[in-house]
Amino acid sequence: MKSESPAEEFLQRLDRIVGGDHLIVDDRREFFATDVYRRLEIPIAVVRPGSIEEARKVIACAYANDVAIVPRGGGASYTAGYLPTTARAILVDAGRLDRIVEINEQDMFVTVEPGVTWAELDKALGARGLRTPFRGPFSGLAATVGGSISQNALGLGTNTWGVSCESVLAMEVITADGRIIRTGQAGSKAGVPFFRHYGPDLTAVFTGDCGALGFKARITLKVMKARPRSGCLSFGFGTFEGAIQAMSGIAGHVVEEKCFALDSALQQGQIGKSGDVSTRLEMARSVMAASHSPVRGLLQVIRMGLSGSRALSAAPYAAHYIFEGQSTGDIRSKVRLVRRLALQNGWEIPNSVPLVVYATPFAPLHNVLGPAGERWVPVHGILPTSSVLAFHREFRQYLASRRQDMTEHGVHTGLIFSSLGAGSFLYEPAFYWKDEQSVYHRTVLDQAYRSSIPSYPPNPAGAELVQAMRQAAIEQYHRYGAGHLQVGKQYPLLRDRDPAATELLRAIKKAVDGKNLFNPGALGL
Numbered sequence: 001m002k003s004e005s006p007a008e009e010f011l012q013r014l015d016r017i018v019g020g021d022h023l024i025v026d027d028r029r030e031f032f033a034t035d036v037y038r039r040l041e042i043p044i045a046v047v048r049p050g051s052i053e054e055a056r057k058v059i060a061c062a063y064a065n066d067v068a069i070v071p072r073g074g075g076a077s078y079t080a081g082y083l084p085t086t087a088r089a090i091l092v093d094a095g096r097l098d099r100i101v102e103i104n105e106q107d108m109f110v111t112v113e114p115g116v117t118w119a120e121l122d123k124a125l126g127a128r129g130l131r132t133p134f135r136g137p138f139s140g141l142a143a144t145v146g147g148s149i150s151q152n153a154l155g156l157g158t159n160t161w162g163v164s165c166e167s168v169l170a171m172e173v174i175t176a177d178g179r180i181i182r183t184g185q186a187g188s189k190a191g192v193p194f195f196r197h198y199g200p201d202l203t204a205v206f207t208g209d210c211g212a213l214g215f216k217a218r219i220t221l222k223v224m225k226a227r228p229r230s231g232c233l234s235f236g237f238g239t240f241e242g243a244i245q246a247m248s249g250i251a252g253h254v255v256e257e258k259c260f261a262l263d264s265a266l267q268q269g270q271i272g273k274s275g276d277v278s279t280r281l282e283m284a285r286s287v288m289a290a291s292h293s294p295v296r297g298l299l300q301v302i303r304m305g306l307s308g309s310r311a312l313s314a315a316p317y318a319a320h321y322i323f324e325g326q327s328t329g330d331i332r333s334k335v336r337l338v339r340r341l342a343l344q345n346g347w348e349i350p351n352s353v354p355l356v357v358y359a360t361p362f363a364p365l366h367n368v369l370g371p372a373g374e375r376w377v378p379v380h381g382i383l384p385t386s387s388v389l390a391f392h393r394e395f396r397q398y399l400a401s402r403r404q405d406m407t408e409h410g411v412h413t414g415l416i417f418s419s420l421g422a423g424s425f426l427y428e429p430a431f432y433w434k435d436e437q438s439v440y441h442r443t444v445l446d447q448a449y450r451s452s453i454p455s456y457p458p459n460p461a462g463a464e465l466v467q468a469m470r471q472a473a474i475e476q477y478h479r480y481g482a483g484h485l486q487v488g489k490q491y492p493l494l495r496d497r498d499p500a501a502t503e504l505l506r507a508i509k510k511a512v513d514g515k516n517l518f519n520p521g522a523l524g525l
Contacts (some may be wrong), residue, residue, distance in 0.1 A: 006065070007044070010044075010061070010062075010065050010067065011023070011025065011044070011045060013061050014045060014047055014058060014061060014062075014090070017047075017049070017054055017057045017058055017061065018047055018048065018049050018050065018054055018058065022047070022048040022049070022050065022096065023045055023046075023047055023048075024045060024046035024047075024048070025044070025045045025046075028046070029042050029043060029045070029046050029091075030042060030439050031439045031440060031443045032046045032072060032075070032091050032093060033046075033083060033084060033091060034083075034438055034439050034440045035075065035077055035078050035079075035080060035081070035082065035083060035440065036076065036077065036078040036368050036376075036377065036440060037078040037079075037080075037377045038080065038083070038438075039083065039438070039439075040080060040083040040084060040085055040489075041083070041084045041085060041086055041087045041089065042084075042087060043070065043084045043087065043089040043090050043091045044067065044087070044088065044089060044090055045090050045091075046072075046090070046091045046093055047090050047091070047092050047093065048093045048095055048096050049092065049096065049097065050096045050097070051097075052097070052113075052172070052174070052180075052217045052218070055092065055097065055174055055215060055217060056174050056178045056180065056217075057178070058090070058092060059092065059174050059176065059178055059215060060177060060178030062090050062517070063176045063177055063178070063515065063517055066088075066515065066517065067088055067089060067090055067517070068084060068085075068086055068088060068089035068090070068517045068518075068519070068520055069089070069090060069092060069176065069215070069517055069518050069519070070082055070083075070084050070089050070090070070091050070092065070211065070519045071091075071092050071094065071114075071146070071150065071211035071215045071216070071519065072091050072092065072093045072094065072147075073094055073114060073115070073143070073144040073146045073147020073148070073150065073151075074115075074117060074139070074142040074143045074144040074147050075142065075147075075440075075444075076137075076139040076142045076143045076147070076365065076368075077147065077151055077486055077488065078377050078378070078486075079151075079486045079487065079488030079489065079490035079491065080488045080489040080490055080521075081150070081151050081210045081211070081486060081487075081488030081489065081519075081522060082147075082211065082519075083489065085489065085520055085521040086520065092215060094113070094114040094115035094144060094146050094147075095115050096115060097113040097114050097115040097146075097217070098113060098115040098116050098117075098120070099112070099113045099116070100112050100113075100116055100120070100121065100124055101113065101218060103124065103125065103128065103130070103223070104194075104223075105128065105130070105223075107192065107194040108194075108222065108223050108224065109169055109193060109194055109220050109221065109222060109223060110125065110130075110132065110220070110221050110223050111193060111218055111219070111220045111221075112145050112218070112219055112220075112221070113146075113217070113218060113219075114144060114145060114146020114147070114149075114215075114216045114217065114218075114219060115144050115146060116144060116145050116146075117136075117140060117141060117142065117143060117144050117145075117362075118135065118136025118137065118140030118143055118144070118145065118148065118155075118362065119136065119140045119141045119362040121136070121145060122135055122136060122140070122361070122362070125223060125226075126226065129225060129226050130223045130224065130225060130226060131157075131223065131224060131225075131226045132157070132167050132221045132222060132223055132224075133157050133160075133161030133162070133166070133167045133222055133224060134153075134155060134156075134157045134158060134161055134162065134163065134164045134166065134167040135155060135156040135157045135361065136148070136153075136155050136156065136164075136361070136362065137153040137154060137155040137164075138155060138357075138361070138362065138363060138367075139362070139365060140155070140361065140362035141362045141363070141364065141365065142365055142444070145219050145221070146216045146219060148164040149164055149165055149168055149171075149207055149208075149216060149219055150207075150208070150209060150210055150211050150216060151208070151210055151485065151486040151487075151488065152164055152165050152207065152208040152485040152486065152487075153485060153486070154418075154420070154426065154485065155258075155361075156257060156258050156322070156358075156361050157257055157258065158258060158420060158421075159251070159254070159256045159257060159258055159259050159418075159419065159420065159421055160254055160255075160256065160257055160421070162421070163420075163485065165204070165207035165208055167221045167222050168196070168203055168207055168219060168220070168221055168222075169184055169185075169186075169193050169194065169195065169196045169203070169220045169221060169222055170182070170183050170184030170185060170186035170187070170193035170196060170203055170219075170220040171183050171184070171186070171203055171206055171216055171217075171218065171219050171220070172186060172216075172217045172218040173206050173213070173214035173215065173216055173217065174214055174215040174216075174217050175213075175214045175512040175513065175518075176214070176512060176513040176514075176515065176517055176518045180217065181202075181206075181214065181512075183196075183202040183203040183205075183206065184196040184197075184198070184202070184203050184220070185198060186218075186220060187202075193220035205508060208485070208487065209522070209523065210486075210487055210488050210489075210519060210522040210523055211518065211519040211522060212509065212513075212518055212519045212522040212523045212525050213508065213509060213512050213513065213518065214512055214513075214518065215518075227324035227325055227326060228326065228327075229324065229325045229326065229327055229328055229330060229331045230322065230323060230324050230325070230331065230358060231322075231323045231325075231331040231332075231334070231335055232320070232321065232322050232323070232351040232354035232355050232358060233320070233321045233323075233335060233338055233339060233342070233348070233351055233354070234318060234319065234320045234321070234348070234349045234350060234351040234352075234353060234354060235318065235319050235321075235342040235343070235346040235347065235348055235349060236314065236315025236316075236317070236318050236346050236347050236348075236349045237315065237316065237317040237318070237319065237345060237346040238315075238316055238317075238346070239316070239317070240263075240316075240317055240389070240392055241389060242317075242345035242346055243261055243317040243319055243345070243346065243417075244385075244388055244389060244392075244417075244425070245344075245345050246319065246341060246342045246344065246345040246346055247259065247261065247319055247418075247419045247425075248385045248419060248425070249341045249344075250321075250337075250338050250341050250342065250419070251385075251419035251420075251421060251422050251423070252422045252423075253337060254421060254422060255323065255334045255337060255338065256321045256322060256323055256334070256338070257322045257323060257324050258321075258322040258354075258357075258358075259319065259320065259321050259322075259418050259419050260319070260320055260416060260417075260418045261317060261318060261319040261320070261416065261417050261418060262317070262318055262320075262353075262414070262415070262416055263316065263317055263414055263415040263416075264315070264316050264317070265412070265413065265414035265415070266414035266415065266416055266430070267315065267318050267353075314349075315346075315347075315349055318349060318353070319342070319346070320351070320353050320354040320357070321338055321354060322354050322357065322358050323335065323338075364449075365444050365445065366445065366449055368440070368441060368444065368445070369437070369441060369445070369453065370432040371453075372453065372454055373437075373453035373454040373455060373456065374432040374433060374434050374435070374456075375432065375433050375434070375435040375437075375463070375466075376430060376431070376432055377430070377431055377466065377470065378416075378428050378429065378430040378431070379428070379429060379431070379470045379473045379474060380426060380427065380428035380484065380485070381426075381427055381428075381473075381477035381480070381482030381483070381484060382420060382424055382425070382426055382427075382482055382483040382484065382485070383424065383425050383427055383477075383480060383481075383482050384423065384424060384425075384481075385419075385423055385424065385425055387480050387481075388417075388425045388427060390480075391427060391476065391477075391480050391482075392427070394476060395427075395429070395473065395476060398469075398472060398473075398476070399413060402465075402469060405465055406465070409433065409459065409461050409462040409465050410433055410434045410459065410462055411431060411432065411433045411462055411465055411466055411469070412431075412432050412433075413429050413430060413431055413432070414429070414430050414432070415427075415428070415429050415430070416428045416430070427482075429473065431466045431469060431470060433459060433462040433463065433465070433466050434456040434459055434462065435456055435458060435459040435462055435463055436455070436456055436457060436458045436459070437450075437455060474490070474491060474492070477491075478492055478495065478496075487522070487523055488522060489521045489522055489524075492524065493523050493524050494523070494524040494525075495524070505523075505525075506525065509525050
């Protein structure tokens with residue numbers, strides 16, 4: 001009788017834990033191991049546990065067999081955060097861990113499993129007149145709470161309430177050997193996760209870790225009463241300097257829920273595009289539904305239609321603002337303040353872009369490709385306000401030096417930038433190039449949409465140029481001391497860091513994962 005190999009025995013153990021339907025060992029592994037931008041290694045299997053206990057057993061089994069464990073959330077990222085760096089790995093997909101465990105309206109928190117999407121959470125809370133301070137990234141139809149807390153993210157609410165991790169109160173984290181660590185007041189005997197900062201903040205250790213320190217089994221977030229009123233403004237600027245000056249002046253007042261600015265390439269292209277007739281109708285319905293009265297909603301839709309794209313395309317840079325408040329008077333005071341400061345450097349333009357973003361905060365993932373079906377990938381940095389102009393000038397000089405190569409290989413860029421509260425700025429150029437779609441795009445985009453955009457043959461030279469230019473941008477960010485979200489396996493977190501801080505991080509990693517099997521390569525560990 002033929003004995004089974006260790007690999008076969010390992011897969012059989014996983015099968016007994018989750019069941020064959022939730023253990024993927026066929027060609028579908030390629031999709032799960034591919035992000036928006038690329039793929040590294042194909043794992044042994046993709047495992048989809050249906051409970052925390054199943055997740056704990058899967059992780060302990062892999063650890064005991066010296067198999068790397070790579071957590072995966074909604075998959076809407078591009079920094080290799082959930083891509084295995086070794087074929088001797090399993091992907092632990094959180095898609096079936098999608099329960100909203102508790103909405104506590106008295107103690108004002110919500111506890112969820114990691115596979116809950118931001119759109120699902122926002123809908124459930126909205127039905128009770130509640131919201132989380134950070135409401136979710138634009139990719140919230142697919143992006144999960146677990147993924148965004150592991151990677152850290154920007155989105156609606158960031159400018160007032162901070163990035164995704166700043167809304168977290170407590171977590172339950174499964175470590176490499178199957179233990180569960182409960183942080184914040186979730187770790188007290190009473191176990192009510194209502195407060196985070198009792199002694200050293202262990203919750204923070206597991207935020208933004210890209211899954212390198214453990215698997216997030218449950219996450220507790222703050223909730224607050226939803227603001228009943230909203231408003232939107234948009235401004236054009238003739239220069240980048242003028243836009244930065246206005247935006248930084250406004251940011252110090254911390255009045256906006258969300259601010260984002262675009263150069264003309266993005267304003268007219270990927271983000272500013274209005275799509276086909278059905279898409280425009282859906283946008284109009286969303287704006288109407290989000291308005292405080294039918295009359296106001298109709299007026300907003302009419303203005304959007306009348307303005308067209310002329311006023312938007314006339315602005316080399318455009319900044320868009322979204323506000324929330326307790327009353328119409330509250331909104332008006334914020335609008336007056338922002339308008340007064342912005343008009344010192346720019347001019348007001350139709351506010352159709354932020355109206356649509358606010359009405360449909362979680363849009364379909366069509367933007368994972370460019371407006372003409374091009375491949376798309378951004379690279380971002382968070383800079384102190386004092387460094388943004390110098391960084392911008394140097395980066396523009398670099399782009400000019402590569403212009404001939406970009407033209408030859410069909411590469412072009414666009415820019416999104418934003419204040420992040422007072423004192424810091426997001427600077428995020430996006431690269432586009434004509435290339436074949438990956439299995440990721442073929443899977444997440446519906447066939448109707450894919451049929452409406454061009455497709456292209458392989459363009460390895462264009463892809464190589466984009467990779468080289470992104471790496472050059474990362475090196476420039478590093479020289480300017482930029483910070484990054486979605487560190488994944490892309491940004492050089494540990495390079496030139498304070499040695500004592502790096503030593504402490506490595507000690508924490510060793511304490512929870514002595515074999516370095518939890519998402520090896522993430523965070524540079």
